[in-house]
Amino acid sequence: MVDILHRVGVHAAAPAAVYDALTTVDGLAGWWTEDTAARGDAASAGGVVEFRFPPVGGFDMEVVEATPPERLRWRVVDGPPEWVGTTVDWDLHQDGDWTIVRFAHRGWAEPGDFMHHCSTKWGSFLMSLKSLVENGAGAPAPRDVQISDWH
Amino acid sequence: MVDILHRVGVHAAAPAAVYDALTTVDGLAGWWTEDTAARGDAASAGGVVEFRFPPVGGFDMEVVEATPPERLRWRVVDGPPEWVGTTVDWDLHQDGDWTIVRFAHRGWAEPGDFMHHCSTKWGSFLMSLKSLVENGAGAPAPRDVQISDWH
Numbered sequence: 001m002v003d004i005l006h007r008v009g010v011h012a013a014a015p016a017a018v019y020d021a022l023t024t025v026d027g028l029a030g031w032w033t034e035d036t037a038a039r040g041d042a043a044s045a046g047g048v049v050e051f052r053f054p055p056v057g058g059f060d061m062e063v064v065e066a067t068p069p070e071r072l073r074w075r076v077v078d079g080p081p082e083w084v085g086t087t088v089d090w091d092l093h094q095d096g097d098w099t100i101v102r103f104a105h106r107g108w109a110e111p112g113d114f115m116h117h118c119s120t121k122w123g124s125f126l127m128s129l130k131s132l133v134e135n136g137a138g139a140p141a142p143r144d145v146q147i148s149d150w151h
Numbered sequence: 152m153v154d155i156l157h158r159v160g161v162h163a164a165a166p167a168a169v170y171d172a173l174t175t176v177d178g179l180a181g182w183w184t185e186d187t188a189a190r191g192d193a194a195s196a197g198g199v200v201e202f203r204f205p206p207v208g209g210f211d212m213e214v215v216e217a218t219p220p221e222r223l224r225w226r227v228v229d230g231p232p233e234w235v236g237t238t239v240d241w242d243l244h245q246d247g248d249w250t251i252v253r254f255a256h257r258g259w260a261e262p263g264d265f266m267h268h269c270s271t272k273w274g275s276f277l278m279s280l281k282s283l284v285e286n287g288a289g290a291p292a293p294r295d296v297q298i299s300d301w302h
Contacts, residue, residue, distance in 0.1 A: 002153070002154060002156070003153060003262065004156075004270075005153070005155075005262055005266060005267045005270050006267055006270050006271040006274075007264060007267035007268040007270070007271055007298075007299060007301075008271055008298050008299050009298065009299030009300045009301070011300075095300060096300070098299065098300045100299065100300070102264070102267055103267070104267075111154065111156055113158060113253070115156060116156045116157055116158035116253055116254070116255075117158040119155075119156050119157050119158070119270070119274070120157040120158055120159055120274045120277060123157075123270070123271045123274030123275065124274065124278070126271065127275070127296075127298065130298070145278075147158075147159050147160065147278065147281070148158060148159050148160030148249065148251065149160045149162075149246060149247070149249045149251070150158075150160070
């Protein structure tokens with residue numbers, strides 16, 4: 001098992017503002033992909049959030065734990081086979097003027113090319129989340145930063 | 152053991168151009184830190200490259216393997232205790248118009264906050280490497296992109 005881990009800081013923002021960007025369709029569409037929808041409540045255990053990246057597909061995340069404003073866990077219930085069954089953890093805490101975001105995408109079976117790509121791409125999307133909360137302007141798909149031939 | 156893994160693509164560039172940015176002081180100073188120096192040859196096994204990030208310190212990397220233009224391995228011989236003894240692998244290959252960079256920083260003892268930070272920061276510096284080779288303009292320290300309170 002190998003994990004994707006990241007840490008970013010969001011300046012002059014409270015954890016609740018970051019938590020909102022992770023648990024509302026409008027928030028998620030502002031930094032990850034504009035094509036985001038929810039079945040049920042994106043902020044409650046049991047809700048499912050559908051992230052799409054036309055034309056290549058996407059991910060369905062079931063909310064497993066939602067403890068505002070500090071902790072959120074998703075489990076991938078549909079998407080590429082490498083992702084299904086993996087989990088994504090968000091831990092937020094305040095440190096002075098900053099909200100610190102600890103991110104972990106765990107449960108990858110193999111450290112292959114796709115995992116390498118997703119690691120860098122998550123880092124780039126976390127910078128988009130930071131920018132959304134700090135400045136009101138993220139870079140969600142399809143306007144996301146291109147990192148390689150795989151976009 | 153946990154690893155930091157990344158993958159970026161450098162467009163319209165041959166592997167030799169990326170390899171050059173990884174094995175010359177001028178290249179490394181153009182995307183990682185302007186305060187880069189070498190003891191011996193940065194392009195040959197046995198050479199040591201000194202990366203500094205004033206005022207907080209830095210890293211000394213010994214070149215363990217250098218196989219142009221496709222493979223480079225560093226071992227960290229001085230720096231923060233979490234880094235000493237870890238290895239950094241660069242694998243480059245051409246795929247159409249792209250040079251694909253596979254990066255692995257292996258040998259971390261623990262997945263702590265500092266490792267989370269370094270994972271995101273490496274991703275950001277790989278985008279700086281990509282930009283340097285594609286456009287001639289990287290974002291090395293001290294002009295690097297700030298990702299958090301830890302810079």
